[in-house]
Amino acid sequence: xxxQPLRALIDELGRLPGIGPKSAQRMAFxxxxxxxxxxxxxxxxxxxxxxxxxxxDVCCNVADRSGRCDTCSDxxxxxxxxxxVEDPRDVVAVERSGxxxxxxxVLHGALSPLEGVGPDQLRIxxxxxxLADGGVAEVIVCTNPNVEGDATAMYLSRELSGFGISMTRPxxxxxxxxxxxxxxxxxxxxxxDGRRPLEG
Amino acid sequence: xxxQPLRALIDELGRLPGIGPKSAQRMAFxxxxxxxxxxxxxxxxxxxxxxxxxxxDVCCNVADRSGRCDTCSDxxxxxxxxxxVEDPRDVVAVERSGxxxxxxxVLHGALSPLEGVGPDQLRIxxxxxxLADGGVAEVIVCTNPNVEGDATAMYLSRELSGFGISMTRPxxxxxxxxxxxxxxxxxxxxxxDGRRPLEG
Numbered sequence: 581x582x583x584q585p586l587r588a589l590i591d592e593l594g595r596l597p598g599i600g601p602k603s604a605q606r607m608a609f610x611x612x613x614x615x616x617x618x619x620x621x622x623x624x625x626x627x628x629x630x631x632x633x634x635x636x637d638v639c640c641n642v643a644d645r646s647g648r649c650d651t652c653s654d655x656x657x658x659x660x661x662x663x664x665v666e667d668p669r670d671v672v673a674v675e676r677s678g679x680x681x682x683x684x685x686v687l688h689g690a691l692s693p694l695e696g697v698g699p700d701q702l703r704i705x706x707x708x709x710x711l712a713d714g715g716v717a718e719v720i721v722c723t724n725p726n727v728e729g730d731a732t733a734m735y736l737s738r739e740l741s742g743f744g745i746s747m748t749r750p751x752x753x754x755x756x757x758x759x760x761x762x763x764x765x766x767x768x769x770x771x772x773d774g775r776r777p778l779e780g
Numbered sequence: 781x782x783x784q785p786l787r788a789l790i791d792e793l794g795r796l797p798g799i800g801p802k803s804a805q806r807m808a809f810x811x812x813x814x815x816x817x818x819x820x821x822x823x824x825x826x827x828x829x830x831x832x833x834x835x836x837d838v839c840c841n842v843a844d845r846s847g848r849c850d851t852c853s854d855x856x857x858x859x860x861x862x863x864x865v866e867d868p869r870d871v872v873a874v875e876r877s878g879x880x881x882x883x884x885x886v887l888h889g890a891l892s893p894l895e896g897v898g899p900d901q902l903r904i905x906x907x908x909x910x911l912a913d914g915g916v917a918e919v920i921v922c923t924n925p926n927v928e929g930d931a932t933a934m935y936l937s938r939e940l941s942g943f944g945i946s947m948t949r950p951x952x953x954x955x956x957x958x959x960x961x962x963x964x965x966x967x968x969x970x971x972x973d974g975r976r977p978l979e980g
Contacts, residue, residue, distance in 0.1 A: 582868070583842055585832035586833050598806060607796045610797045622793070624823075625785070625789040626789055626823040629808070630812075630820070632783070633786055644783040
Protein backbone atom coordinates (compact mmCIF):
# COMPACT_ATOMS: atom_id res chain seq x y z
CA UNK A 581 0.00 0.00 0.00
CA UNK A 582 2.84 2.39 0.86
CA UNK A 583 5.87 2.84 -1.41
CA GLN A 584 8.56 0.26 -0.73
CA PRO A 585 11.17 2.63 0.84
CA LEU A 586 8.56 3.75 3.37
CA ARG A 587 7.63 0.15 4.18
CA ALA A 588 11.32 -0.68 4.63
CA LEU A 589 11.70 2.15 7.14
CA ILE A 590 8.56 1.10 9.02
CA ASP A 591 9.98 -2.45 9.23
CA GLU A 592 13.30 -1.24 10.57
CA LEU A 593 11.70 1.07 13.15
CA GLY A 594 9.40 -1.79 14.22
CA ARG A 595 12.45 -3.82 15.25
CA LEU A 596 13.32 -1.32 17.99
CA PRO A 597 12.43 -2.38 21.54
CA GLY A 598 8.98 -1.27 22.69
CA ILE A 599 7.98 -0.10 19.21
CA GLY A 600 4.90 -1.79 17.76
CA PRO A 601 3.71 -1.54 14.14
CA LYS A 602 1.47 1.49 14.85
CA SER A 603 4.27 3.40 16.60
CA ALA A 604 6.65 2.53 13.78
CA GLN A 605 4.16 3.93 11.26
CA ARG A 606 3.63 7.08 13.29
CA MET A 607 7.40 7.62 13.50
CA ALA A 608 7.91 6.94 9.79
CA PHE A 609 5.22 9.40 8.73
CA UNK A 610 6.61 11.96 11.11
CA UNK A 611 10.02 11.52 9.49
CA UNK A 612 8.40 11.84 6.07
CA UNK A 613 6.85 15.18 7.01
CA UNK A 614 9.94 16.68 8.67
CA UNK A 615 12.40 18.90 6.78
CA UNK A 616 15.06 16.91 4.98
CA UNK A 617 17.87 17.99 7.33
CA UNK A 618 15.99 16.75 10.42
CA UNK A 619 15.61 13.26 8.99
CA UNK A 620 19.24 13.22 7.89
CA UNK A 621 20.39 14.36 11.32
CA UNK A 622 18.81 11.29 12.92
CA UNK A 623 20.39 8.96 10.36
CA UNK A 624 23.71 10.75 10.83
CA UNK A 625 23.52 10.56 14.63
CA UNK A 626 22.94 6.82 14.38
CA UNK A 627 25.90 6.22 12.07
CA UNK A 628 28.11 8.50 14.14
CA UNK A 629 27.13 6.80 17.38
CA UNK A 630 28.23 3.48 15.86
CA UNK A 631 31.48 4.93 14.55
CA UNK A 632 32.43 7.14 17.49
CA UNK A 633 31.57 4.95 20.45
CA UNK A 634 33.10 1.69 21.51
CA UNK A 635 32.97 -0.51 24.57
CA UNK A 636 35.58 0.11 27.27
CA ASP A 637 38.49 -2.34 26.99
CA VAL A 638 38.28 -2.96 30.72
CA CYS A 639 34.68 -2.85 31.92
CA CYS A 640 32.65 -3.02 28.66
CA ASN A 641 30.77 0.19 29.51
CA VAL A 642 30.19 2.60 26.60
CA ALA A 643 33.24 4.70 25.87
CA ASP A 644 34.35 7.09 23.20
CA ARG A 645 36.85 6.09 20.55
CA SER A 646 39.74 6.10 23.06
CA GLY A 647 38.72 2.61 24.23
CA ARG A 648 38.57 3.48 27.93
CA CYS A 649 35.44 4.72 29.75
CA ASP A 650 35.34 7.67 32.19
CA THR A 651 35.33 5.47 35.28
CA CYS A 652 38.23 3.26 34.17
CA SER A 653 40.22 6.36 33.16
CA ASP A 654 39.77 7.82 36.67
CA UNK A 655 42.83 6.86 38.75
CA UNK A 656 41.05 7.66 42.03
CA UNK A 657 38.60 4.74 41.68
CA UNK A 658 39.10 1.67 43.86
CA UNK A 659 39.98 -1.08 41.38
CA UNK A 660 39.79 -3.80 44.04
CA UNK A 661 35.97 -3.70 44.01
CA UNK A 662 33.97 -4.40 40.85
CA UNK A 663 30.26 -3.64 40.62
CA UNK A 664 28.69 -5.88 37.96
CA VAL A 665 25.62 -4.37 36.26
CA GLU A 666 23.45 -5.36 33.33
CA ASP A 667 23.44 -2.12 31.41
CA PRO A 668 25.30 1.20 30.96
CA ARG A 669 22.22 2.97 32.34
CA ASP A 670 22.71 1.08 35.61
CA VAL A 671 26.21 2.55 35.89
CA VAL A 672 24.64 6.01 35.70
CA ALA A 673 22.09 5.08 38.37
CA VAL A 674 24.75 3.77 40.79
CA GLU A 675 27.02 6.74 40.15
CA ARG A 676 24.15 9.10 40.88
CA SER A 677 23.63 7.46 44.28
CA GLY A 678 27.25 8.22 45.26
CA UNK A 679 27.30 4.92 47.21
CA UNK A 680 30.14 3.35 45.28
CA UNK A 681 33.71 4.40 44.48
CA UNK A 682 35.00 1.20 42.85
CA UNK A 683 34.91 0.18 39.19
CA UNK A 684 32.18 -1.40 37.10
CA UNK A 685 31.66 -4.29 34.78
CA VAL A 686 28.77 -4.10 32.30
CA LEU A 687 27.33 -7.46 31.20
CA HIS A 688 25.06 -5.96 28.50
CA GLY A 689 22.06 -8.00 29.50
CA ALA A 690 20.98 -10.74 31.90
CA LEU A 691 20.52 -14.46 31.42
CA SER A 692 17.14 -15.11 29.82
CA PRO A 693 16.66 -18.54 28.21
CA LEU A 694 13.26 -17.45 26.87
CA GLU A 695 14.82 -14.62 24.90
CA GLY A 696 17.78 -16.71 23.85
CA VAL A 697 20.29 -14.88 26.06
CA GLY A 698 22.83 -17.37 27.42
CA PRO A 699 26.18 -16.79 29.16
CA ASP A 700 27.96 -16.41 25.81
CA GLN A 701 25.86 -13.35 24.94
CA LEU A 702 26.99 -11.55 28.10
CA ARG A 703 30.40 -10.00 28.81
CA ILE A 704 31.33 -12.71 31.33
CA UNK A 705 34.59 -13.78 29.66
CA UNK A 706 35.88 -10.22 30.01
CA UNK A 707 34.96 -10.24 33.71
CA UNK A 708 36.79 -13.54 34.26
CA UNK A 709 39.86 -12.18 32.54
CA UNK A 710 39.83 -9.14 34.88
CA LEU A 711 39.60 -11.40 37.92
CA ALA A 712 42.38 -13.63 36.57
CA ASP A 713 44.63 -10.56 36.33
CA GLY A 714 44.39 -10.30 40.14
CA GLY A 715 44.01 -7.34 42.49
CA VAL A 716 40.23 -7.72 42.90
CA ALA A 717 38.97 -8.34 46.44
CA GLU A 718 35.21 -8.10 45.97
CA VAL A 719 32.62 -8.42 43.23
CA ILE A 720 29.26 -6.78 43.92
CA VAL A 721 26.69 -8.40 41.64
CA CYS A 722 24.27 -5.53 41.09
CA THR A 723 22.05 -7.05 38.40
CA ASN A 724 18.38 -6.08 38.46
CA PRO A 725 16.36 -7.52 41.39
CA ASN A 726 14.10 -9.57 39.11
CA VAL A 727 14.05 -13.16 37.85
CA GLU A 728 16.68 -12.70 35.12
CA GLY A 729 18.92 -10.57 37.33
CA ASP A 730 18.77 -13.06 40.20
CA ALA A 731 19.48 -15.98 37.86
CA THR A 732 22.47 -14.11 36.44
CA ALA A 733 23.77 -13.41 39.96
CA MET A 734 23.45 -17.11 40.86
CA TYR A 735 25.23 -18.12 37.67
CA LEU A 736 28.09 -15.69 38.29
CA SER A 737 28.41 -16.81 41.91
CA ARG A 738 28.95 -20.42 40.77
CA GLU A 739 31.03 -19.56 37.73
CA LEU A 740 33.43 -17.26 39.58
CA SER A 741 33.73 -19.24 42.83
CA GLY A 742 37.08 -20.62 41.67
CA PHE A 743 38.70 -17.20 41.99
CA GLY A 744 38.19 -17.18 45.78
CA ILE A 745 36.94 -13.59 45.67
CA SER A 746 34.24 -12.27 48.00
CA MET A 747 30.99 -11.99 46.03
CA THR A 748 28.12 -9.90 47.33
CA ARG A 749 24.71 -8.73 46.22
CA PRO A 750 23.18 -5.39 47.28
CA UNK A 751 20.70 -5.74 50.13
CA UNK A 752 17.03 -5.77 49.45
CA UNK A 753 15.55 -2.34 49.65
CA UNK A 754 15.32 -2.39 45.89
CA UNK A 755 11.68 -3.25 45.17
CA UNK A 756 11.38 -6.85 43.97
CA UNK A 757 10.40 -7.19 40.31
CA UNK A 758 11.55 -3.63 39.68
CA UNK A 759 14.16 -2.12 37.46
CA UNK A 760 17.41 -0.80 38.92
CA UNK A 761 17.36 2.18 36.61
CA UNK A 762 14.31 3.67 38.32
CA UNK A 763 15.50 3.26 41.93
CA UNK A 764 15.89 6.45 43.94
CA UNK A 765 19.30 7.41 45.30
CA UNK A 766 18.52 6.73 48.97
CA UNK A 767 17.23 3.23 48.22
CA UNK A 768 20.25 2.43 46.08
CA UNK A 769 22.57 3.77 48.79
CA UNK A 770 20.91 1.61 51.47
CA UNK A 771 21.09 -1.39 49.18
CA UNK A 772 24.85 -0.92 48.77
CA ASP A 773 25.43 -0.45 52.51
CA GLY A 774 23.50 -3.60 53.42
CA ARG A 775 24.98 -5.94 50.83
CA ARG A 776 25.39 -9.58 51.92
CA PRO A 777 27.41 -12.60 50.71
CA LEU A 778 26.01 -14.44 47.71
CA GLU A 779 25.28 -18.15 48.27
CA GLY A 780 26.38 -20.20 45.27
CA UNK B 781 27.60 10.87 31.59
CA UNK B 782 27.37 9.02 28.23
CA UNK B 783 29.77 9.71 25.36
CA GLN B 784 28.63 12.63 23.21
CA PRO B 785 27.68 10.64 20.06
CA LEU B 786 25.38 8.47 22.18
CA ARG B 787 23.79 11.53 23.77
CA ALA B 788 23.28 13.04 20.32
CA LEU B 789 21.45 9.92 19.15
CA ILE B 790 19.28 9.85 22.30
CA ASP B 791 18.36 13.49 21.63
CA GLU B 792 17.41 12.80 18.03
CA LEU B 793 15.34 9.72 18.93
CA GLY B 794 13.62 11.71 21.67
CA ARG B 795 12.24 14.10 19.04
CA LEU B 796 10.15 11.35 17.46
CA PRO B 797 6.42 11.42 18.29
CA GLY B 798 5.45 9.39 21.35
CA ILE B 799 9.06 8.75 22.33
CA GLY B 800 10.04 10.02 25.79
CA PRO B 801 13.58 10.25 27.18
CA LYS B 802 13.48 6.73 28.69
CA SER B 803 12.27 5.15 25.43
CA ALA B 804 14.90 7.09 23.50
CA GLN B 805 17.59 5.73 25.84
CA ARG B 806 16.28 2.19 25.53
CA MET B 807 16.29 2.45 21.73
CA ALA B 808 19.79 3.98 21.65
CA PHE B 809 21.26 1.26 23.86
CA UNK B 810 19.55 -1.38 21.77
CA UNK B 811 21.12 0.13 18.65
CA UNK B 812 24.48 0.18 20.45
CA UNK B 813 24.22 -3.55 21.20
CA UNK B 814 23.02 -4.63 17.75
CA UNK B 815 25.43 -5.83 15.03
CA UNK B 816 26.83 -2.98 12.99
CA UNK B 817 24.88 -3.89 9.83
CA UNK B 818 21.52 -3.74 11.67
CA UNK B 819 22.14 -0.21 12.89
CA UNK B 820 23.33 0.86 9.45
CA UNK B 821 20.26 -0.70 7.83
CA UNK B 822 17.99 1.57 9.88
CA UNK B 823 20.03 4.66 9.02
CA UNK B 824 20.06 3.59 5.36
CA UNK B 825 16.31 2.95 5.31
CA UNK B 826 15.72 6.42 6.65
CA UNK B 827 17.92 8.14 4.07
CA UNK B 828 16.48 6.00 1.28
CA UNK B 829 12.91 6.73 2.34
CA UNK B 830 13.68 10.45 2.06
CA UNK B 831 15.36 10.05 -1.31
CA UNK B 832 13.02 7.52 -2.89
CA UNK B 833 9.62 8.80 -1.82
CA UNK B 834 7.88 11.98 -2.76
CA UNK B 835 4.40 13.40 -2.45
CA UNK B 836 1.98 12.74 -5.31
CA ASP B 837 1.76 15.73 -7.67
CA VAL B 838 -2.02 15.46 -7.61
CA CYS B 839 -3.24 14.37 -4.18
CA CYS B 840 -0.15 14.82 -1.94
CA ASN B 841 -0.31 11.20 -0.78
CA VAL B 842 3.05 9.42 -0.47
CA ALA B 843 4.32 8.19 -3.80
CA ASP B 844 7.50 6.71 -5.16
CA ARG B 845 9.91 8.77 -7.23
CA SER B 846 7.54 8.80 -10.24
CA GLY B 847 5.59 11.66 -8.64
CA ARG B 848 2.18 9.98 -8.94
CA CYS B 849 0.60 7.77 -6.25
CA ASP B 850 -1.12 4.40 -6.90
CA THR B 851 -4.63 5.84 -6.67
CA CYS B 852 -3.98 8.77 -9.00
CA SER B 853 -2.26 6.44 -11.49
CA ASP B 854 -5.35 4.20 -11.55
CA UNK B 855 -7.52 5.29 -14.52
CA UNK B 856 -10.58 3.44 -13.15
CA UNK B 857 -10.95 5.79 -10.17
CA UNK B 858 -13.76 8.36 -10.21
CA UNK B 859 -11.94 11.70 -10.38
CA UNK B 860 -15.15 13.68 -9.85
CA UNK B 861 -15.17 12.81 -6.13
CA UNK B 862 -12.32 13.76 -3.82
CA UNK B 863 -12.02 12.33 -0.32
CA UNK B 864 -9.96 14.72 1.84
CA VAL B 865 -8.04 13.03 4.66
CA GLU B 866 -5.47 14.17 7.19
CA ASP B 867 -2.87 11.49 6.71
CA PRO B 868 -1.64 8.81 4.27
CA ARG B 869 -2.65 6.17 6.85
CA ASP B 870 -6.25 7.37 6.52
CA VAL B 871 -6.11 6.62 2.78
CA VAL B 872 -5.17 3.03 3.66
CA ALA B 873 -8.05 2.84 6.16
CA VAL B 874 -10.64 4.13 3.65
CA GLU B 875 -9.29 1.87 0.89
CA ARG B 876 -9.56 -1.13 3.20
CA SER B 877 -13.24 -0.38 3.80
CA GLY B 878 -13.93 -0.60 0.04
CA UNK B 879 -16.57 2.15 0.49
CA UNK B 880 -14.97 4.63 -1.86
CA UNK B 881 -13.89 4.54 -5.52
CA UNK B 882 -12.98 8.20 -6.04
CA UNK B 883 -9.64 9.93 -5.51
CA UNK B 884 -8.04 11.35 -2.39
CA UNK B 885 -6.43 14.51 -1.14
CA VAL B 886 -4.03 14.28 1.80
CA LEU B 887 -3.76 17.43 3.95
CA HIS B 888 -0.86 16.10 6.07
CA GLY B 889 -2.37 17.21 9.34
CA ALA B 890 -5.34 19.09 10.75
CA LEU B 891 -5.73 22.67 11.95
CA SER B 892 -4.41 22.93 15.48
CA PRO B 893 -3.63 26.45 16.73
CA LEU B 894 -2.17 25.01 19.95
CA GLU B 895 0.43 23.04 18.01
CA GLY B 896 1.06 25.90 15.59
CA VAL B 897 -0.61 24.18 12.63
CA GLY B 898 -2.45 26.77 10.53
CA PRO B 899 -3.92 26.54 7.01
CA ASP B 900 -0.52 27.25 5.44
CA GLN B 901 0.97 24.09 6.96
CA LEU B 902 -1.70 21.94 5.29
CA ARG B 903 -1.97 21.00 1.60
CA ILE B 904 -4.99 23.22 1.04
CA UNK B 905 -3.51 25.28 -1.83
CA UNK B 906 -3.02 22.05 -3.81
CA UNK B 907 -6.66 21.09 -3.16
CA UNK B 908 -7.90 24.49 -4.35
CA UNK B 909 -5.84 24.19 -7.50
CA UNK B 910 -7.43 20.78 -8.22
CA LEU B 911 -10.92 22.24 -7.78
CA ALA B 912 -10.03 25.24 -9.96
CA ASP B 913 -9.05 22.81 -12.75
CA GLY B 914 -12.70 21.68 -12.80
CA GLY B 915 -14.33 18.26 -13.17
CA VAL B 916 -14.92 17.77 -9.45
CA ALA B 917 -18.53 17.33 -8.34
CA GLU B 918 -18.12 16.44 -4.68
CA VAL B 919 -15.58 16.82 -1.90
CA ILE B 920 -15.96 14.42 1.04
CA VAL B 921 -14.17 15.93 4.03
CA CYS B 922 -13.03 12.82 5.87
CA THR B 923 -10.82 14.40 8.53
CA ASN B 924 -10.75 12.69 11.94
CA PRO B 925 -13.99 13.03 13.97
CA ASN B 926 -12.30 15.01 16.74
CA VAL B 927 -11.88 18.71 17.57
CA GLU B 928 -9.04 19.40 15.12
CA GLY B 929 -10.65 17.35 12.34
CA ASP B 930 -14.03 19.06 12.77
CA ALA B 931 -12.40 22.51 12.80
CA THR B 932 -10.51 21.64 9.62
CA ALA B 933 -13.75 20.47 7.96
CA MET B 934 -15.47 23.74 8.92
CA TYR B 935 -12.56 25.77 7.61
CA LEU B 936 -12.55 23.90 4.28
CA SER B 937 -16.30 24.24 3.95
CA ARG B 938 -16.01 28.05 4.21
CA GLU B 939 -12.81 28.31 2.21
CA LEU B 940 -14.02 26.20 -0.73
CA SER B 941 -17.63 27.44 -0.85
CA GLY B 942 -16.72 29.72 -3.80
CA PHE B 943 -16.22 26.70 -6.07
CA GLY B 944 -19.91 25.76 -5.81
CA ILE B 945 -19.03 22.10 -5.28
CA SER B 946 -21.07 19.79 -3.05
CA MET B 947 -19.16 19.27 0.20
CA THR B 948 -20.04 16.41 2.51
CA ARG B 949 -18.76 14.85 5.70
CA PRO B 950 -19.08 11.11 6.44
CA UNK B 951 -22.00 10.30 8.76
CA UNK B 952 -21.44 9.74 12.41
CA UNK B 953 -20.89 6.15 13.17
CA UNK B 954 -17.25 6.93 13.69
CA UNK B 955 -16.85 7.17 17.46
CA UNK B 956 -16.44 10.82 18.52
CA UNK B 957 -13.00 11.73 19.82
CA UNK B 958 -11.54 8.70 18.08
CA UNK B 959 -8.94 8.26 15.39
CA UNK B 960 -9.99 7.34 11.85
CA UNK B 961 -7.05 5.01 11.50
CA UNK B 962 -8.46 2.57 14.09
CA UNK B 963 -12.03 2.44 12.75
CA UNK B 964 -13.28 -0.96 11.62
CA UNK B 965 -14.30 -1.48 7.98
CA UNK B 966 -18.05 -1.77 8.62
CA UNK B 967 -18.15 1.47 10.60
CA UNK B 968 -16.20 3.30 7.94
CA UNK B 969 -18.46 1.90 5.23
CA UNK B 970 -21.60 3.03 7.06
CA UNK B 971 -20.06 6.43 7.63
CA UNK B 972 -19.46 6.84 3.90
CA ASP B 973 -22.97 5.71 2.96
CA GLY B 974 -24.63 8.12 5.40
CA ARG B 975 -22.61 11.21 4.56
CA ARG B 976 -24.49 14.54 4.79
CA PRO B 977 -23.96 18.09 3.48
CA LEU B 978 -21.50 20.21 5.41
CA GLU B 979 -22.89 23.49 6.78
CA GLY B 980 -20.44 26.32 6.31
